Amino acid sequence: MPPTFTARDCIKAARSAAQNSCVRIGRREGWTVIWDDKLATPDADQAAMLPLDQLLMFTDDQFDAFQEALRDGSAEEGQCVQIDRSPTGRYTFTARLSTHLPGQQTALHFDFDEFEAFMDGVRNREFELNQFATVAQ
Structure with missing residues (x-):
């Protein structure tokens, strides 16, 4: 069974500005x-459980x-992730049905800057397993 996640478990790419919204990975x-x-x-508590309907969840x-x-x-x-770009330049992340947990239809929407910061983090390996302090918990 998957664990619960909190905001504290999630990191964003280094390219993201401190106060900007962004794609976070936990x-x-x-x-x-x-x-x-x-x-x-x-007023969200960093230790509060993130709602499942706000998450795309996959195996490592x-x-x-x-x-x-x-x-x-x-x-x-x-x-595991489908990324669609709209004509207005927004990016929507959804899970491919064959890899996602059953029953979840979550769609996450990001602007160009958020998407580019995420891609920069992927390219720079910022979301690799060893970057997460909570992995062993």
């Missing part, structure tokens, strides 16, 4: 989540394969 106990911190309420192996495909420029069918 990893622990064999699982990885993608979260949009714009969904947090201003699925997310590692996704990152590798992005770095290689081959993120197509078979990867």
Whole structure:
């Protein structure tokens, strides 16, 4: 069973400005989540559990394969995350049904700067498993 995640478990790419909203990645106990911190309420406790309907959740192996495909420029069918770009330049992240937990239809929406910061983090290996303090918990 997947663990619960908190905002404290999630990091953003170094390229993201401190006060800007962004794509956040959390990893622990064999699982990885993608979260949009714009969904947090201003009074949110960093230790409070993130709602499942705000997360895309995958196994670490699925997310590692996704990152590798992005770095290689081959993120197509078979990867755990579907990224669609709208005509207005917004990016929507959804889970491919074959890799996501059943029953979740989460869609996360990011602007160009958020997406580019995420991609920079992927290219610079900022979301690798060894970057997360909570992995062993």
